[in-house]
Amino acid sequence: MILAQLTDLHIKAGRRLAYGRVDTAAFLAAAVDHLNALRPAVDAVILSGDLTDGGTPEDGAALRDLLAALRAPWLAVPGNHDDRAALRATFPSEIDRRTAPGPFIQVVEDRFPLRLIGLDTTVPGQPHGRLCAERLAWLEARLAEAPTTPTLIFQHHPPFETGLRHMDVQNLRAADALFEVLARHPQVRHVACGHVHRAVETTVRGVGVSIAPSPAHAVTLDFHPDAAPSFTLEPPMIRLFRLDPAGMLTSHLSAVGRFDGPYPFFTPDGGLIA
Numbered sequence: 304m305i306l307a308q309l310t311d312l313h314i315k316a317g318r319r320l321a322y323g324r325v326d327t328a329a330f331l332a333a334a335v336d337h338l339n340a341l342r343p344a345v346d347a348v349i350l351s352g353d354l355t356d357g358g359t360p361e362d363g364a365a366l367r368d369l370l371a372a373l374r375a376p377w378l379a380v381p382g383n384h385d386d387r388a389a390l391r392a393t394f395p396s397e398i399d400r401r402t403a404p405g406p407f408i409q410v411v412e413d414r415f416p417l418r419l420i421g422l423d424t425t426v427p428g429q430p431h432g433r434l435c436a437e438r439l440a441w442l443e444a445r446l447a448e449a450p451t452t453p454t455l456i457f458q459h460h461p462p463f464e465t466g467l468r469h470m471d472v473q474n475l476r477a478a479d480a481l482f483e484v485l486a487r488h489p490q491v492r493h494v495a496c497g498h499v500h501r502a503v504e505t506t507v508r509g510v511g512v513s514i515a516p517s518p519a520h521a522v523t524l525d526f527h528p529d530a531a532p533s534f535t536l537e538p539p540m541i542r543l544f545r546l547d548p549a550g551m552l553t554s555h556l557s558a559v560g561r562f563d564g565p566y567p568f569f570t571p572d573g574g575l576i577a
């Protein structure tokens with residue numbers, strides 16, 4: 304099974320540029336083309352928040368038009384730039400009807416060998432994330448349903464510090480509570496996050512956790528504690544996950560763009576090209 308993660312798309316209505324500079328619609332269109340061209344085909348795509356930049360219905364409509372080209376089925380959770388009601392109204396079948404009852408946009412996908420659970424970490428009006436007791440109880444109940452199925456959780460806010468201070472102050476608050484739940488459910492193989500617009504990986508209490516890059520702008524890699532919030536236009540990348548038949552879950556980064564190659568290592572008669 305091959306899973307792709309699209310995150311932090313920041314789509315704006317009317318092709319307006321994010322931060323006056325980033326053509327996020329063009330970046331998403333390129334990322335969708337890239338995913339559609341992958342062979343073997345991607346089985347599913349997880350969208351881990353900040354799908355829109357301003358959370359308006361108009362931003363949502365622009366997002367809907369761009370995602371219509373994506374061939375793989377997708378699941379989504381919101382980020383701090385999104386608005387739950389606008390996402391539900393824009394995607395009645397993809398989001399509203401398939402998410403759990405209640406205010407949160409949380410979702411389970413059971414039809415793949417890797418079970419997918421999307422958590423809503425957003426706090427309306429705030430940039431940081433939090434999982435309240437209600438959301439954690441929902442997660443605990445979902446995990447108890449399939450205790451032996453390899454499971455990947457996806458959410459917007461990362462539950463760890465990256466060293467990028469202006470982002471770390473708005474990560475998932477009280478993350479210990481999440482890992483208390485995960486400690487009781489060892490089938491959870493990975494937690495895939497967004498929000499930081501960079502590729503970052505770590506383990507927390509033995510669970511692999513990662514942040515995927517955005518297919519648009521990147522947060523500047525600057526570990527200085529007083530670094531001003533800024534972004535760069537680095538080569539866009541998409542995180543892929545592959546679950547092999549033996550149950551090994553691996554992650555790859557796939558750069559979006561046209562690159563020289565591929566060139567063979569070997570001649571037709573099997574010799575290494577010197």
Ligand SMILES: [Fe+2]
Nearest residue numbers: 311353498500
């Ligand atoms: Fe973002």
